[in-house]
Amino acid sequence: MNGSVSLQDPADEEYSMDTYTSDSSDSDHSGRVVDLAYRLLDVTAIDQHLDQYFDNKKRFIEIESIMLRHNRLSSIPENVSRFSNLKTLDLSNNMLKTLPDILQFCPLVTLIVKHNFLTNDSLPKSFARKNTLKELNLSGNQLTEFPEQICDLVNLRYLYLGGNKMSTISRNIYKLTNIQVLYLGGNEIVEVPPVLGQLKTLQALALCENKIETLPFNIADLHGLKSLQLHKNRLRVLPPEIVALKNLSELSLRENPLVVQFISEMSNNPPSLLELAARVVKLYDIPVADGDLPRTLHKYLETANHCVNPKCKGVYFDNRVEHIKFVDFCGKYRLPLLHYLCSVKCRKTTKEEVPEPSRSYMMKKVLLG
Structure with missing residues (x-):
């Protein structure tokens, strides 16, 4: 492509798309x-x-x-x-x-x-x-x-x-x-x-x-x-x-x-006592030997998911905070991206810190229906 293009409609509604311009000037x-x-x-x-x-x-x-x-x-x-x-x-x-x-x-x-x-x-x-x-x-x-x-x-x-x-x-x-x-x-x-x-x-x-x-x-x-x-x-x-x-x-x-x-289907439920206890074990790296816990709890600890916030050491199991960033010409993000965070606190710190995954992953997140 020799030049960039403009999707800024010169009708009633205008969009700030400075990187796109018509080749006629x-x-x-x-x-x-x-x-x-x-x-x-x-x-x-x-x-x-x-x-x-x-x-x-x-x-x-x-x-x-x-x-x-x-x-x-x-x-x-x-x-x-x-x-x-x-x-x-x-x-x-x-x-x-x-x-x-x-x-x-x-x-x-x-x-x-x-x-x-x-x-x-x-x-x-x-x-x-x-x-x-x-x-x-x-x-x-x-x-x-x-x-x-x-x-x-x-x-x-x-x-x-x-x-x-x-x-x-x-x-x-x-x-x-x-x-x-x-x-x-x-x-x-x-x-x-x-x-x-x-x-x-x-x-x-x-x-x-x-x-x-x-x-x-x-x-x-x-x-x-x-x-x-x-x-x-x-x-x-x-x-x-x-x-x-x-x-x-x-x-x-x-x-x-x-x-x-x-958006209406998203819900943030409080974590259970089981999950809170398991988070503490993982967060503080508490050693758990065989026989200390029932086998089911050992398997539960192995299902821990790390928070996507790179500055957070937290984990989550069954419960997490769902946070979506929608793409729009008014915003900064190119495509919708759903985050699974360990707490509400992390939601406030991931806006610019979370690296975006591959394009193919983000494209799949467009399918919101």
Whole structure:
């Protein structure tokens, strides 16, 4: 992979994932950017401003980025389509109700139209056959269905459709053979189609804040997946095949029934007098010779488990304190990890001191349902 990827949806909910960034950046076009953002200009005013770039042919050709976010645009200014070398167009946070096929005029690489008033009927029936678009952001609009025409944008690497009202994912999504980041959070999706497992290049997938109850088993075919957001859904179980995702390093599961159930079933019972006595024998290394204790008690002493806290010399037998650390983008841990501690006191000292076990072990601990 040449660059890192971003799962930070530029819709309503933002995530602090500084290590993941899109490969399209305004800084790449330094000196070739028309920045009219936050001007609150209408279509006429912006068209008049863009007119000046056509007086000088060289200046016109050099323009590769136009930033028009946070204005009062009800339609795309006509002069935009005249920039034949335009790579990036940002139309976010306007009042657009129609999106023409700008790709037939400009060789766009990045098109950002988040936070407008676009519906399914607002989009072009099809996009230009020859397109260079790699990043498309339609988050925060009023889409009720997955736009089928997007599946023809086979060069897409980053697709953001968060914060809409979509209930399904297109069965033709498998056509996006170059997709690396797919953000579908904040919709009303109930089912994840198995064809999603065919997106071999996918590295970051966000399905958070939907109504998903199950995941297809072939999600394990996404071998390049590094980040998976599933929080705020209706998941009660995860497919066991998920342990095959060896590259998965970030997983978000909070506010799912499987997590709530797991926590509610945890209980910390006080140790018995037998266990307390056996702990003292082990802790102070009290010698026990044959005949000192019944054979059953000898065998019981042999079942002692050392506390996972490396700074604690304690042991436990039947009773222990269960302590779970949940992975989340808000926290420090990459995957859920369950500790069996000898006492409540140890729970407070294991946060940074307990070495994490192997990746395969942690992956198995994801299966909380």
